[in-house]
Amino acid sequence: MELSQLEVFLAVARERRFSRAAEKLYRTQSAVSQTVHKLEQELGEALFDRSSRDGVLTDAGKVLYEYAEKLVNLRAEAAESLTELRELQKGKLVIAANEFTALYLLPVLAEFRRLHPMIKIKVERALGSHIPDDVLRYSVEFGVLSYEPQEPALYSIVVYLDELIFVVPPKHPLAPAPEISIRQLGAESFVAHIVSSPYREKVIQLFKTHKTPLHMDLELPTLQAIKQFVAMGNGVAFVPEISVETELARGELVRIPVRELQLKRKLRLIYRRDANLSHAARAFLKVAEAVAHEQKGRYRFHRES
Numbered sequence: 001m002e003l004s005q006l007e008v009f010l011a012v013a014r015e016r017r018f019s020r021a022a023e024k025l026y027r028t029q030s031a032v033s034q035t036v037h038k039l040e041q042e043l044g045e046a047l048f049d050r051s052s053r054d055g056v057l058t059d060a061g062k063v064l065y066e067y068a069e070k071l072v073n074l075r076a077e078a079a080e081s082l083t084e085l086r087e088l089q090k091g092k093l094v095i096a097a098n099e100f101t102a103l104y105l106l107p108v109l110a111e112f113r114r115l116h117p118m119i120k121i122k123v124e125r126a127l128g129s130h131i132p133d134d135v136l137r138y139s140v141e142f143g144v145l146s147y148e149p150q151e152p153a154l155y156s157i158v159v160y161l162d163e164l165i166f167v168v169p170p171k172h173p174l175a176p177a178p179e180i181s182i183r184q185l186g187a188e189s190f191v192a193h194i195v196s197s198p199y200r201e202k203v204i205q206l207f208k209t210h211k212t213p214l215h216m217d218l219e220l221p222t223l224q225a226i227k228q229f230v231a232m233g234n235g236v237a238f239v240p241e242i243s244v245e246t247e248l249a250r251g252e253l254v255r256i257p258v259r260e261l262q263l264k265r266k267l268r269l270i271y272r273r274d275a276n277l278s279h280a281a282r283a284f285l286k287v288a289e290a291v292a293h294e295q296k297g298r299y300r301f302h303r304e305s
Contacts, residue, residue, distance in 0.1 A: 001039065001042055001043070003071060003072065003075060004035075005035055005036075005038070005039045006039075006064075006068040006071060006072060007025075007072060008021070008025065008027075008032055008035040008036060008039075009035075009036060009039060009047065009061075009064065009065075009068055010065065010068050010069065010072060011024050011025055011032075012032065012036060012048065012055055013048075013055065013057055013061065013065050015055070016055040016056075017055050018032050018033055018036075018055065021055075036048070043060070043064070045058070045060035045061075045064075046058050046060065046061075047060060047061035047064060048061055066137075069137060070137055070138055073137065073138040073139055074138050077138055077278075080092060080278065081276065081278055084278055084279045084280070090118055090119075091118075091119045091120070091278060091279055091280035092119065092120045092121075092122070092278075092280065093119060093120070093121050093122070093141060093142070093278070093280040093281060093284055094121075094122045094123075094124060094139075094140045094141055094142075095121070095122070095123050095124070095140060095141065095142040095143065095144065096123075096124050096125075096126045096130075096131045096134045096135065096139070096140040096142070096143040096144070097123055097124075097125065097126070097131070097143070097144040098125065098126060098127060098128045098131070098144075098146075099125065099222060099223055100146065100223060100240050100242070100243060101128070101144035101145065101146055101267055102123055102125070102144070103240075103242045103243055104144060104159060104160045104242065104267050105123060105144060107291055107295065108284075108287055108288050108291050109121060109123075111287050111290070111291055112283070112284055112287045115283070115287060116280070116283055119280045119283070124139075124140060126143075127195065128145060128146060128147070128197070131143035131144070131145055131270070132145070132149045132151050132154055132270065135154060135270055135271060135272060136151065136153060136154070136272065138272075141271060141275070141277070141278065141281045142269055142270065142271050142281065142284070143269075143270045143271070144159075144267060144268070144269055144270075145267070145268045145270055146162070146197075146199075146265050146266075146267055146268075147198060147265070147268075148266075148268065148304075149268070149270055152273075153272060153273055153274070154270050154271070154272065154273065155270065155271055155272070155273045155303075155304075156268040156269065156270045156304050157268060157269045157270075157285075157288075157301060157302065157303050157304065158266045158267070158268055158300045158301075158302040158303075158304060159267055159268065159269045159288060159292065159299065159300055159301060160242070160266070160267035160298055160299055160300060161264065161265075161266060161267075161298045161300060162240050162241055162242050162264070162265050162266075162267060162298065163240075163241045163263065163264045163265070164199055164203070164238050164239070164240060164241075164261070164263035164264075164265070165238070165239065165240075165241045165244070165255050166180075166185075166236065166237075166238055166255065166256050166257075166258050166261065167227070167230060167236065167237055167238075167239055167244055167247075167248075167253045167254065167255055167256075168230070168236045168253070168254050168256060169230055169231055169232070169233045169234075169236075169253065169254070170251060170252070170253070170254055171233065172233075172236065172254070174256055175254045175256070177256055178257070179256070179257045179258075179259055180256055180257070180258055180259065181210075181258070181259045181260060182206065182207060182210045182212050182258060182259070182260045182261065183210060183212050185207075185212060185214075185236075185258070186212045186213045186214075187215075188215065188235070188236050189215050189217045189218070189234075189235040189236070190214065190215060190216045190217070190218075190235060190236055190237060190238070191216075191217075191218050191219075191220060191226050191229055191230055191234065191235045191236070191237045192216040192218070192219050192220075192226075192237070192238075193219065193220065193221075193222075193223065193226060194219040194220060194221050195221075199263055199265065200238075202263060203238055203261075203263070206260060206261065210260060217235070218234075218235065223239060223240070223243045226239060227239060227243065227244050227247055227253060230253060231247060231252045231253055238261075241255075242298075266300075268304070269285075269288060288301060289301040
């Protein structure tokens, strides 16, 4: 089994047709079919369901796909690391984050770009629940999470302390209150994020515990849309504090402490324990640590065991 065979196999699996894979690889359809057939003979398993016209993977094909993707990504990472050794001023850093955790990265990336302008940076948007797998599959070098990963193969560094807070528009009747209780929120109309999260479930459970109805009448796809909609006077919301710092400072939104609500969370930078980090990744860790020392406040750089 050779990497070149696996690349052909992955192309067919992704394109779902031998003909389209052949076009993508600049090879003939016959050559692609022969390569896949030879791979199937070596493995003793059929990888594609030939009764389907769409190149559907068999169970064996699905298993091989996961390992093939890891191997091809690992080869690309090895080649890039060798290039960095020869060309110290070049490199690429790929980080996985979701809409919320990406906000932590902004000041760190700004400082990193100032110090290392030749390094290309790509922040891929991903669901928080998928980020550990992205790191373990070698698809990205770092991930940023709002929860502690359970995979022992991952190393994590606490980089930021955030809190889920309650916000209202300035003219809301509750806006002047120094503090409120959950029971005062039973009649409010909440604007929620369309993607569920463990913290959303904690809020739901907290309202149930206090026998208070929670009306989530509207779900929006981004934090930007949620805070703008609330600022316009349309409902209230629970949002990460880091996402509304500017709006709070400008007076566009008002934060009201909720007596029973204490949902603090740590943001973590994660990477593989066995990783031979690239020059760009090692430089990024140094910058993240320096930013934490300079910014202080909620910024941290605490390595977890």
